[in-house]
Amino acid sequence: MKKRRPTTTLAQGLLALSSLWACSLPAHAAVAIDEHWTFDDDAQGWTVAGSAALAHQSDGGAGHGGYLLLTDTNGSDEFSLELPAGAGGDWSRFVGGSFSFDARNVSGHVPDWGAFGAVQIRTAGGGSLTADLIPLGQPPADGQWHRYTIKLDEASFGGGLRSVLADVQGLSLMTEFHQTFGSDFESLAIDNIRVSAVPEPAATALWGLGLFALAARWRRRRRTRC
């Protein structure tokens, strides 16, 4: 008895799936799965808390364009960068994602303040969680840009991250990196602050293209055999 060929092969299924996925990319990208501040033209609403001067620089950023220059102005206060008002809200989509930024030690001071790079996320209800994961000694006094990434997961922030990200009102990035005595004030450059969901858009697009190519190859091989 002649076997009936299945109406849908695995390759056809994968091809259809990947085609559907690829077609959905623009709509998917339209959803804010990635918040990115490049500071190319201005400070984009970021402000400084504590005692420091914040100035926008129009060129020389990490990669291209502008960046933020922070200079300490008081030895007894820490200073941090603050998320623009209204940029928070429901960040549930970022659970499991990451917070990242580029930093450059401009003044060449020894980085000896361990709180540098700590990220505090606050809710409208008064809750907060902090991750202080960047080790002492950053950013190095080499005049180069360095990228720092902090995972938005409970291993980094502890339990309750999901509820905090569901109601974000504020976020502070600790930018003090040097214990100032007298007028020994450090300067720091910051660029490309980014909050990303998982998977990263680029990685997801590559995965989709890879799946599409694989399915197309299987289909060609099947046609050759027939």
Ligand SMILES: [Ca+2]
């Ligand atoms: Ca920039």
Ligand SMILES: [Ca+2]
């Ligand atoms: Ca300082």
